[in-house]
Amino acid sequence: MTTLVRLAGRAAYWRRSGKSAAPGGLGLFTQRQRAFQGVRMENWSGKSGRGALVVLEGLDRSGKSSQCARLLSFLESKGCQAEGWRFPDRGTSVGQMISAYLANESQLDDRTIHLLFSANRWEKRDLMESKLLSGTTLIVDRYSYSGVAFSAAKGLDLEWCKAPEVGLLAPDLVIYLDVQPEKAAERGGYGGERYEKIEFQKRVAEHYHSLHDSTWKVVDGSLPMETVEEQLRELATSCIQECQGKPLANLAW
Numbered sequence: 001m002t003t004l005v006r007l008a009g010r011a012a013y014w015r016r017s018g019k020s021a022a023p024g025g026l027g028l029f030t031q032r033q034r035a036f037q038g039v040r041m042e043n044w045s046g047k048s049g050r051g052a053l054v055v056l057e058g059l060d061r062s063g064k065s066s067q068c069a070r071l072l073s074f075l076e077s078k079g080c081q082a083e084g085w086r087f088p089d090r091g092t093s094v095g096q097m098i099s100a101y102l103a104n105e106s107q108l109d110d111r112t113i114h115l116l117f118s119a120n121r122w123e124k125r126d127l128m129e130s131k132l133l134s135g136t137t138l139i140v141d142r143y144s145y146s147g148v149a150f151s152a153a154k155g156l157d158l159e160w161c162k163a164p165e166v167g168l169l170a171p172d173l174v175i176y177l178d179v180q181p182e183k184a185a186e187r188g189g190y191g192g193e194r195y196e197k198i199e200f201q202k203r204v205a206e207h208y209h210s211l212h213d214s215t216w217k218v219v220d221g222s223l224p225m226e227t228v229e230e231q232l233r234e235l236a237t238s239c240i241q242e243c244q245g246k247p248l249a250n251l252a253w
């Protein structure tokens with residue numbers, strides 16, 4: 001019965017958020033073939049070398065999921081082998097515990113849930129690596145930076161939060177969709193889950209800013225959707241081309 005309630009809750013969540021869910025975290029976005037709009041794709045080599053690990057980060061309701069779906073459709077329409085992933089991956093047993101926690105159906109100690117989020121990424125690490133090495137680009141909605149920023153916003157030590165992420169695959173590109181917490185809160189579907197509170201999101205934003213490194217590109221997420229989409233296309237296209245020949249690396253932190 002409890003499982004049924006949780007599954008129903010998850011289905012409601014996915015409907016509310018407009019996100020599509022699929023078991024195992026793969027192929028999560030619908031395939032929409034979109035017209036080529038301005039990004040030059042000469043010397044496209046996404047099919048022959050390794051794929052790129054492209055991560056989108058940002059506050060809740062910053063537009064990540066919509067932009068991931070749009071970017072994936074664009075890459076597919078250009079013949080790039082690409083998949084959409086998201087973390088937390090609620091399709092695993094660890095992911096179901098996380099989902100129940102986020103829906104306030106269960107209570108967990110802050111460090112315990114932090115380690116579960118991390119475990120949820122670790123259980124997908126090998127599959128991510130084999131996909132990337134076989135030439136598939138992964139567009140990932142949230143990753144270790146969410147892990148650190150959200151837990152640190154609860155008051156946990158930043159270095160302690162980073163530790164379990166060390167050894168996961170390092171992204172080739174992190175795109176941070178920058179939206180003011182107040183603006184994000186005005187968007188549909190806000191407030192249904194545990195962390196969707198403006199004061200908390202402000203602290204998350206501060207911690208995100210402390211994590212910026214050379215792989216980060218900040219995009220103004222309050223611009224029109226099409227403008228943001230265009231910027232993401234250009235960033236991802238350059239990244240896919242530039243990471244050819246570069247070995248995969250691990251998060252070092």
Ligand code: DGP
Nearest residue numbers: 060087088117118142146147150151195
């Ligand atoms: P999403 O499915 O992207 O809406 O994410 C669900 C919520 O979980 C959202 O408020 C952000 C939060 N979150 C995502 N990843 C992590 C993580 O690794 N650790 C913590 N503490 N929170 C996370």
